[in-house]
Amino acid sequence: SVLEELDSKVSQRNKAVFKAHQALKEERDFITQLVDSAQMLIITTGPTHHVQLFNHFGEVLTGFSKEEVEGSEVARFFPAGNWLQTDTIFKELFLGNITTAHQEAEFVDKAGQLKQIAWFHSRVEKSDSETIVLSVGVDTTETREAEKRIVWMAEHDPLTDLCNRRKFAEEFEKSIQNAIRYQHTNSLIILDLDRFKDINDTSGHRAGDEALKLVAKTLVRITRFTDLVARLSGDEFAIIMPETDQKGAITLAKKILSELTSIHLNYESIRHTISASIGIISYPLKDATANEIMGYADLAMYKAKSLGKSRYHCYSLDDQSRQQLEQRVVWKQKIEDALENHLFVLFYQPILDMQDNQIRHYEVLIRMRDPISGEITLPGKFIEIAEQVGLIQQIDHYVLHHSIKKLAALQKQGNTCKLAINLSGAVVDTPVLLPYIKRLIKQFDVDPTAIIFEVTETVAVANLHQAKLMMTAIKALGCRFSLDDFGVGFASFNYMRELPIDIIKIDGIFVRHLDHNADDQLFVKALIDVAKGLGKKTVAEYVENAEILEILREYGVDYAQGFYIGRPKESLIEKGSL
Structure with a gap:
């Protein structure tokens, strides 16, 4: 019927509407789910x-x-x-x-x-x-936060949280420009820790890191919030002091020196004290760049070190001292480069055994090689400066490390030669020498009886008590000692008895004219006789001709060294006899 047909159509339409509504609801729910998820x-x-x-x-x-x-x-x-x-x-x-x-x-x-x-x-x-x-x-x-951290890390030293060299350079340049623009005086302090390497060598790098953090905290605590404190390198710090003249910088420098001496680092039963050498400069200076001002502050700091450390020095425009200091900076950089890039090389000069004309031992001599030209620089050019700027100990340790390593390699090849290694006054007077030598002997498994340490007479008697203690302790390891340049420092035969030495090296000044100088002949003969009486061996340096060699043989000298015997070379003499 018509009604049934109509009812059917309505029912179908309702189903379609419901279905469409259901589809819309599902779509809406799906969109809501998408949005919520x-x-x-x-x-x-x-x-x-x-x-x-x-x-x-x-x-x-x-x-x-x-x-x-x-x-x-x-x-x-x-x-x-x-x-x-x-x-x-x-x-x-x-x-x-x-x-x-x-x-x-x-x-x-x-x-x-x-x-x-x-x-x-x-x-x-x-x-x-x-x-x-x-x-x-x-x-x-x-x-x-990660981006901020990256930016922070790019500008700060991760150990001390101080500004790093990059950030310092940027802020220092701004500081100079502000001083020029607003016509006021700023000051810069450069601070370098004294004997910091001793802490690393005796107690390890963790102790060194702890010392650096203590220094950083101290500097931040005693400076103004307007000052910028930075760590420039290993143990070097800088402080930018806005609107501060030299007098104000000196006041802070004195406070720094006082505060640092009160820091006592106790690490594994060893007590370390901290001191610093400080350079001060006020700026702007006419036509001086940031790098030049930094260089002048460095010069002042090196001057403080050369005057005895644990003090400050203000930069002076004195032309002569300025030129000397600038040369010192140049050589300091060369020495640092040589240490970092292994540009120091060891040469070996043969020493003749006069009894049988055999070469059984060599003196180790350091040289510096130019990385570009290959030119060799003798130690007279850089050793004194290394002592003045506090790098001599690193050179000593470099020579010790590579000499003992070389000796160990020779012993493994069956070579029984001995090496004489020079020690500077700077290393003799430090507590790190004995443990460092012990460590090297153990590390390279070397026979210590083949090691002869040479110290100059001047160094040995400068602190006689300390030298005796040091020599006795090192000799207990099996090593021997030679007293170098004998006769030029104090000319006292008494030191032969006082010091626990095995060998006396007669200074070349008394040997080089031995073939025609009667006074030298008397002195050398007497010295050899006294040494024999005390049971010491003798070495004569600067043997440059056959006549001198024969005179020394007649006097009974034990060993001879000089250009007539052999010049220093990077390699040892192949044959044992002269």
Whole structure:
């Protein structure tokens, strides 16, 4: 019937409508699910700037619920400092002048935590002609923190948290420009720790690091908040003091010296004290660049070191001392480069056994090789400067390390020669020498009886008690000692008895004219006789011809050394006999 047919059509239409409604609901639910599951903050905002939609991730990120947010003003997501920009963006979007916008803004969540949000705003026109703004926020807090950390690390020393050399150079340049622009005086302090290497050598690098951190904390504590403290390199620090003249810088330098001496680092039963040499310069200086001013401050610091350390020195424009100091800086750099790039080389000069004309031992001599030309520089050019700028101990340790390593290699090849190694006054007077030698002997498994240490007469008697203790302790390891340059320092035969030495080296000044100088002949003969009486061996240096060699043989000298025997070379003599 007609009614049945109509009823059937209505039923089919209802089913179709329900099905369509169900499909729309499923689509809407799916979109809602997509919005809620998206790992970003999603907000829609109407023309009145009230939030219409707030997704689930937004709840998780902010700590606010949908109920708290939806219907509230969108301004809650933007701090006062950012809202003016956001308000302008929203107005432009609603007017249709722009369709998208990007914004970085801070946001404080419900727990009071500050977050960094990257916002992407889009204009969306709904089917009912209503326009909304879709705002998608990405949490960039961790990324921003990582970026800040990277920037911080690029400008700071990770050990001490002080500014590094890169940041210092940037700020120092600004400081000079400000001083020129505003016509005021600034000051720069360069500070270098004294004998810092002793701490590393006796107690290890952890102790050294701890010392550097203590120094850094002390400098930060006693300087003004306007001062900039930086660590330039290993044990070198710098302080920029704005609007401070030389008098003010001296006041701080005195305080630094006083505070550093009160630092006592106790590490594995060893007590270390800390001191520093300080250079001071006030600027700007006429036509002087940042690097030049830094160089002048370095010069002043080296002067403080040469005057005895643990003191300050102000840069002076005295031309003569300036030229000398500048040369010192040049050579200091050369020495540092040589240590770092292994440009020091060891030469070996043969020493003849007069009893059987055999070469059984060599003196180890250091040279510096130019990295470009290959030219060899003799130690007379750099040893004194190394002593003045505090690098002599590193050179001594370099020679010790490579000499004992060489000796170990020779012994493994069956070579029974002995090596005589020079020790400077700087290393003889330090507590690190004995443990360092012990460590090298153990490390390279070398026979210590093949090692002869040479110290000059002047060094040995400068601190006789300390020298005797040091020699006795090292001889207990099996090594021997030779007293070098005997006769030129104090010319006292009494020191032969006082010091636990095995060999006396007669200085070349008494040997080189031995073939025609009667006074030298009397002195050398007497010295050899006294040495024999005390049970000491003798070595004559500067043997440069056959006549001198024969005179020495007649006098009964034990060993001869000089150009007539053999010049210093990088390799040992192949044959044992002369």
